[in-house]
Amino acid sequence: MSNLYPSILNELRAKEVQLVAVSKTQPEQAILELYRQGQRDFGENRVQELLPKYEALPKDIRWHLIGHLQSNKVKYIAPFVHLIHSVDSLDLLNEIDKQAAKNHRSIDCLLQFHIAQESSKYGLLPDAPDSWSQNQFEAWPNVRICGVMGMATFTEDMEQVRGEFQLLRRIFGRLRERFFFENEHFRHLSMGMSDDYPVAIETGSTMVRIGTLLFGDRAPA
């Protein structure tokens, strides 16, 4: 466990950027250690791992789902999930809406876009919104689209990373104009991880997802 939490938090607060502590593969004790220091937002990328942690850990933790989500798993997290960052298809949105209604709540979501030069990462293509209709999102009254999420290429070339984050910010701006004009909920640009969060913040990130820097290295999967 590193002790970088207080300094990272101060840095982010000064810039009004929210911190999601990415706790995937980390034991409950490590999560509690940050919890005791005041952290409430934690991110997990697998439903199977999130569920036992949700059961075991304090109920005022806000759980963020940040990894690829299969439609058939939505029902397990629908009762409690705080924000789903990884909505990568409209079919998935359809299922989230259905499960939200069953739970008598609305679920906050981010649309994940594929901005990296890598084939392995999920996400909507940047031009996907071109084929959406003006009132596309009215079809899903129980989801609240709160912004976008993206992951840059895993590279040391920070200029490439910056270009990819700038692309995501442009997508965010276009969506806001076209679908979410004057919608106060549409406000999050979730980008930036341990290795690239300073660049993400320079590029307009409002929410960073940081794991390794807070918890130390993960055990290999």
Ligand SMILES: *Cc1c(COP(=O)(O)O)cnc(C)c1O
């Ligand atoms: C693992 C992960 C992170 C955090 O990565 P670190 O490099 O450990 O900070 C952020 N976002 C997503 C989607 C992840 O899967």
